Amino acid sequence: MGWLTMPFTSMGGHASAKAYLDDQFTYSRAVEGGTAGLRVLASACPLNRTYYAAAQVMTNGTGGEIFAIVCKVLWNPNSKTGEQFGYKDMTETMGPCEDHCPKTILTLLSPTDNEHARDWRRRCAANLARRARTVADGDRIRLAAPLSFTDGHVGQEFIVEKRGRRLSFRAPDAHGRYRITRFMELDWQIVPVTKVHKTIFA
Structure with a gap:
């Protein structure tokens, strides 16, 4: 109709x-x-x-x-x-x-x-x-496809910065912070991070 x-x-x-x-x-x-x-x-x-x-x-x-x-x-x-x-x-x-x-x-x-x-x-x-899906402050996420921003940055991986319910994203190798519109509806995954534990000698 x-x-x-x-x-x-x-x-x-x-x-x-x-x-x-x-x-x-x-x-x-x-x-x-x-x-x-x-x-x-x-x-x-x-x-x-x-x-x-x-x-x-x-x-x-x-x-x-x-x-x-x-x-x-x-x-x-x-x-x-x-x-x-x-x-x-x-x-x-x-x-x-x-x-x-x-x-x-x-x-x-x-x-x-x-x-x-x-x-x-x-x-x-x-x-x-x-x-x-949920993300935590400090998570590293990878988008299914790169995004372009008005400052010329093109990125696919970002570090999550979470303040309450507000999310912003920082490029791993830069200091700029970005907003990603309708982030929770996009295709992305959390990138596993290998944690190195301190060796303790007896």
Whole structure:
């Protein structure tokens, strides 16, 4: 489907993208033989950019298959054209490029044989695993590919400098410190360091 855009006044009083989309994807309508619809069991919309939801198929009030809905979100409060909010909805069977679905939603989904959905779930799981990694102050890390910085430095290995939750990176042979955007989502590994222990003579 394409994009659906609107002013905030058309959001039915909902103050956030998450609240509006939860309402849009939770519904019940009369069909021959009873009712059919969807129910959002869990959802998230980090920074109003991408909406992820676990939606359950409802038939005559009984819950069935649970699948993922993904929406690209437009959030532009200062729009001069009135397109302050918009979204483009997809299901996981369409293999969305957006693959940072929270674990709390992935764990609710029903098993599927759809290859596009299975690939999307694998990508989401891989991203979760990357973000779950930890580094300590002083660790030496090696990126899968070199990075270039505005001062002209090109580097692939760095020493981690950790101050609380803030990370900076120092080139092993230089004094410059660098920021690496979305570091936890990149491919990298910790370089083992051989520690030499002092010999103690009796």
